[in-house]
Amino acid sequence: MVSWSSEKNSTFCHNEGYNNGLENSRKSVGGFSLVCDRYVLASMATRCSQKSQVVMSPNADKDVQYVTLTCLSNCSLTNATYIWYRNGQRLVEPTSRQHSVIIHYTSSYSCSVNDLEDLHSPTVCVLGRNCLDVTYAHQSICALKGSTVDLPCKYRHLNNDIVSDSNWYIQGERDEAPTNLSSLPEYSGRVKYLGDNMSDCTLRFTDLRETDSAEYKFRFKTQFAEWRYSFPGTNLTVTDLQVKVTPGTRWNQTRTLTCSTSCNLTDNSNLTYVWYKNGQRLDEPVSRQHSVKEYYTVSYSCSLLNLRSAVVCVVGQSCMNVSYTHQSVCALKGSTVNISCTFRHLKNHNATEETWFNKWDSGVIKDLIQDPEYAGRVDYHRTTDKDSTLTVTDLRESDSAEYKFRFTSNKVTWGYSFPGTTLTVTDIQVKGTPATEEGKVNLTCITSCPLTDNSNTTYIWYKNGQHLTHQKTMTSYLILDPDSMEDRGRYSCGVKGLTNVHSPKFSVGEQSVRIGTIVGITVVVVILMLCLPGFIWFRKKASKSTSDRRDKVVIRQRVHVDTDSDTYTTLNMRTMSPDYDTLDVRFLYSVS
Structure with missing residues (x-):
């Protein structure tokens, strides 16, 4: 909750339901009834910081555009050291409860108490309602080894801002800069960004490993501002399933089996447990616990969400098992x-x-x-x-x-x-993506699933069917320049030792060449089409002029009149042969 307040009404205190038998003191300030519990610092993690918030008070001096921020919690803290965050970046100063800041549209602030940084206040905008902010749905998530889990996340920025870069990071030591997940090969093919460039920044993990247990943070940039990485993110804990055996009483020769995890699963709704006895699935029970009789040959294991535990013996260490x-x-x-x-x-x-x-x-x-x-x-x-x-x-x-x-x-x-x-x-394919260097393309030899034995895999690249032997072509990727004549061609990849395995060919640069050729041909065709009507008109005019002259010559020169006969001979000027016909003498004499 964000509220504007003055000195008179900016006091905040928690709900009275947190008494728990502790000593209380009730005060009345400005008409507000306050209940402030006296807790030790350790108790504040669950009773104070979760209720903390930042309250803004506008400064009376209108010539200077700044506000005073106050970090309020639901209990009184003695000698507390406060931590302030601006746009996700921890500030070195101040360490006091109040902080004065210049008003800026992109600025957002949050506060926490030293040694309790994970329990920070909600982020507030200094001006407006669309400043930079990242909100994680969970401060901590517990998930099963081998499963798939989402890290839900929302972010916001100015409405007209364009997100130029966004990435998820893994946090090492608190004082160290986090590492971009995309640069770590152990996460390749197992993490997927489900978000967008507007407000969703959810990250998905598949095939979880225990080594994935860490703190993860989202970071983004716009053309005007940047959300930084020192703001607390989501802590992921990866656990496996274990069967714990609880001995029965002296007179009751049964043991209780419990399918357990090292942390409480975050998504624990509608969980169905499956039990196996000597490798055979039991129809019952479907609960977390199972009571069995003691027998030396019998072994049990449990599974949850298609993920199974190790096998345990009910008695001893030599029961049946396959691992x-x-x-x-x-x-x-x-x-x-x-x-x-x-x-x-x-x-x-x-x-x-x-x-x-x-x-x-x-x-x-x-x-x-x-x-x-x-x-x-x-x-x-x-x-x-x-x-x-x-x-x-x-x-x-x-x-x-x-x-x-x-x-x-x-x-x-x-x-x-x-x-x-x-x-x-799986087979192999070549995937093309834009490289970090502008104008270049990154070709990657990919599979539909991460190869299990990938440590000794040596990749082979082919260009136009010819094996490339350069050292740089022995990796799973190539960086090429489509505009370079040297890099243009059709590429495919394979794996050393598998001569019959080749990916389909991927063209680099040839498309632009084809487009250039097509454009050139199109221009020539257009020019010819524009010139063709004029050319045809000129040919027709020239042909008609020649025909008129020839007809006139024929009429004047081809007729030979024989006064003693009604038959006349004409000379065809094209074939130079005589044509015979009967002509009307009156017509012939009327021609000049």
């Missing part, structure tokens, strides 16, 4: 992929009937080695007695599927419904 190295794998068409897992069972028992499969129907599975679609392309191998690796060669896009491992030990078989490793087979 996959990757939940998902992305590989190139035509390449070779390894899908591996480790497994365990009771000691003194052997594993039998080891099988990899990707098709099952009502519990009936089909061994990949016996599947004709994979004939000669699959192999199983082991390095120890507790691991197995599936190797698939000459990958096809139809190989995209979920792959699972199954074994039997002591007549107990690992279930088929426990999630395995999802394989996605």
